[in-house]
Amino acid sequence: MQKSLYTVWTFARLNAKRFFRDRLAIFFTVIFPLIFLFIFGAINRGSGAVSFNVAIINQSQTTVAQEFVAQAEAGKILKVTNSVTTLDEAKEKMKRSELDAAIVLPADFGEIKNDQYPSGQLTVYYSPNNEQSAQALTSILQEQFNQMNAKYVSTDVPFTVTAQSTQQESLSRFDYTFAGLVGFAIIGLGVFGPVNVFPELKKQGILRRLHTTPLRVWQYFVANVMSQSVIGILSIAIMFVTSVIVFDLHMKGSYITFVLFTLLSIFVIYGIGLAIGGWAKNERQAAPLSNLITFPMIFLAGTFFPRFLMPEWLQKVSEYLPLTPVIDGIRLIVTEGKGFIDILPQVGLLAIWAVVIYFIAFRVFRWE
């Protein structure tokens, strides 16, 4: 038994050593997920507040009109594109969805007419595929006008509505991004890594040579899982620290739970890579199969956008993919501060997958 452990330990140690000497491997395992982190982090950095991209075309010279434009530009709800000055230009941009709507203030807007107070009507132009935004924008503008109207014509307002924050912390878009990207990194090192490496080792006859020694498949598997876990934890630690520093990620859960759960995740997902890479005779078998399995999983498991955006039936199905509990679990731990007991469903599902995946991996493994 002790000899067996020495075998596993030596293979794991030398595997890890080789990895840290290989710049290309480091790039794909550590730097590549970081690049994704920066791209998706930049996209999803915002607070999630609603805003509209609009052009304001002011054809009026009145002070009321000018004040309205100034206020709109200063406010947070409207992002005013100044480069657009005519309705035709605005229409062109709306066609390409660069603008949500165009607000046109006619020449007589804000002029004082017989009624002794200023009046006017502005028009919101929108393209049909932006109807919802346009309606929301119209009601926001209407509300502003109601306030302005009240200044000139006092009225009683029997019914009102006020908004009150629940004071609860809700998930920001980046919180979803982080868990998804950790899932993506685990797929990268757990599936794409071995799927590339094993067929190459077979091609060079390195595995066949190991087969002439008493080395057992399980010893080889355990050694690889160990070295890959160390590399994976390191890669995710770098992602985590970057997210905390650059993207203001708040770690709410326990670090121990986070590390243990991440290890379990790497173990399960790496099993998929071992099964495919261990089965495939060459790259031509390995690449299509791994793409077939991983790409749908990446999209369905909520890696790049949350699963609640999917239709109900798809959510039900994707719930049971091996990557889904990984991403859900990490989000629950990191951003919701859940403990081990709370993530038992995720842990349980991963445990079931571990049994299934490693059973298959052992059955289909070939040394050449």
Next chain:
Amino acid sequence: MSVIVKVKDLTKTYDDKTVVNGISFDVKKGEVFGILGPNGAGKTTTLEMIEAIRPIDSGSAHINGIDVAKQPQAVRYIIGVQPQSPAFQDKSKLKEILTMFAAAYGEKIDPKDLLQSVDLLEKADTYVENLSGGQRQRLSIAASLVHNPKVFFMDEPTTGLDPQARRNLWDLVKSIQAKGITVILTTHYLEEAEVLCDRVAIMDEGNIIALDTPKNLIKQLLARGFKKKHHVEQASLEDVFIDLTGKHLRD
């Protein structure tokens, strides 16, 4: 001398094509046994069946009394295998390769001693990808000997080596034999077989068509009335080459 490898009626068939056709032979303890034959004669397949990495269709092979088909794991502990074109994972140091191979047998070794025995001690901390062909062969031999096997298999060990490296490898094989290890090798080079092998089996199309010492085989041929067409030179072109370039290794 006692028999250490016993092969009986060994057969391998691929898609109705019989690659190894019921061959039988014994290898004596401590000898260097050569398997010669043209490409596709079934040499490598024969070796791989005896090495327990290819299933035996029918017949049997025993090494040191152990049935290869029934106890492949026990066989692996007592054999060393040198593949046709040895490859190692990049970014591995020579000493790490030997440590790893020893670990596969559950053994802890000092790689320095073994590296010394194949003249690679000064390369202990070099990455394998920086080795020449001959050095890689020697490392591979060292890797096959980490566990002191009883039988050492070499598949075309000198293919692709320059004359200096080939001669160096011959010396190495002789020193392995001197340690009491039985060597079974395949080769295309008949001169090599003549220098190294105590006995040779000549294979063609899956059958052994001759088996004896190189001397006896030549005697038998001459007895059949064979005469060379040309006058035999006292030296060959290879002798000229070695005389001019020297015997020392170039890598």
